[in-house]
Amino acid sequence: MKWTERTWKKIDNNYKTILEMPFVKELANGTLPKAKFQFYMAQDSLYLEHFGKALAQIAAKAHRVEHSLAYIRFAEGAIVVENALHESYFEDFGITEKGTIQPACHHYTHFLKSVAALEPVEVAMAATLPCFWIYKKVGNHIYNSETIANNPYQRWIDTYGGDEFAESVQRAKDICDHAAAHTTPEIRNRMSEVFIQASLLEYHFWEAAYHRRTWN
Numbered sequence: 001m002k003w004t005e006r007t008w009k010k011i012d013n014n015y016k017t018i019l020e021m022p023f024v025k026e027l028a029n030g031t032l033p034k035a036k037f038q039f040y041m042a043q044d045s046l047y048l049e050h051f052g053k054a055l056a057q058i059a060a061k062a063h064r065v066e067h068s069l070a071y072i073r074f075a076e077g078a079i080v081v082e083n084a085l086h087e088s089y090f091e092d093f094g095i096t097e098k099g100t101i102q103p104a105c106h107h108y109t110h111f112l113k114s115v116a117a118l119e120p121v122e123v124a125m126a127a128t129l130p131c132f133w134i135y136k137k138v139g140n141h142i143y144n145s146e147t148i149a150n151n152p153y154q155r156w157i158d159t160y161g162g163d164e165f166a167e168s169v170q171r172a173k174d175i176c177d178h179a180a181a182h183t184t185p186e187i188r189n190r191m192s193e194v195f196i197q198a199s200l201l202e203y204h205f206w207e208a209a210y211h212r213r214t215w216n
C-alpha cells in the first residue's frame with residue numbers, strides 16, 4: 001500500500017470531524033457570517049505567503065530536479081493563483097488589510113517553515129501535503145453536496161473543488177509516495193508524524209476562524 005493511502009487512514013477521523021465543523025458546513029450552504037469569512041480570508045492570505053516560502057524551501061532541497069520544479073510551481077500557485085482569489089474577496093467583502101497574524105495561523109505557518117528549514121526534505125513534503133489534500137477533499141465534498149444558488153462563497157468552492165487544483169494535489173501525493181519509498185524507515189515514520197500534525201493544524205485553522213480567535 002502506498003504511503004499516502006496508509007497515512008490518510010490515520011487522519012481520516014480528523015478529516016471527518018473537519019467536514020462537520022460549523023465553518024465548513026456554513027461555507028457550503030452560504031450562511032457563514034461575513035465577519036468569520038473576513039477573518040479567515042485575511043489570515044489565509046498571510047498563511048499562503050508563508051506556505052509559499054515553505055514550498056520554495058522544499059523546492060531548493062528536493063533531490064530530483066523534476067520535484068524541485070513541481071514545488072517551485074506549487075509555491076507560485078500558492079502566492080499568485082490562490083492569493084488572487086483572496087484579493088478578489090478582499091474587494092468584495094470590504095477587507096482593507098490583512099492585519100496581524102493570529103495564533104492558529106502563526107502556529108501552522110511556523111510549524112511548516114521550521115520543518116522545511118530543519119528537517120529532511122521528505123518530512124517537509126509530508127508536512128505540506130495535508131494543505132493540498134485536505135483542501136481538495138473538503139472542496140470536492142462541498143462542490144458535490146452543494147445545492148444552493150448564489151452562494152457568496154462560490155469562488156472558494158470552485159477553486160478547491162476544481163480540476164486545476166486537483167492536478168497539483170495528485171502531483172504532491174505522487175512525489176510524497178516517491179519520497180517515502182526512497183527513504184529510511186525513521187524518516188518515513190517522521191513523515192507520518194508531521195502529516196498527522198499538519199492535519200490537526202488544518203482543523204485548528206478553521207476552528208480559530210469560526211471563533212475569530214486573536215492573541216488577546
Ligand SMILES: Cc1ncc(CO)c(N)n1
Nearest residue numbers: 044047082131132135205
Ligand atoms: C490553512 C490553509 N490550508 C491549505 C490551503 C490550501 O492551499 C489554504 N489556502 N489554507
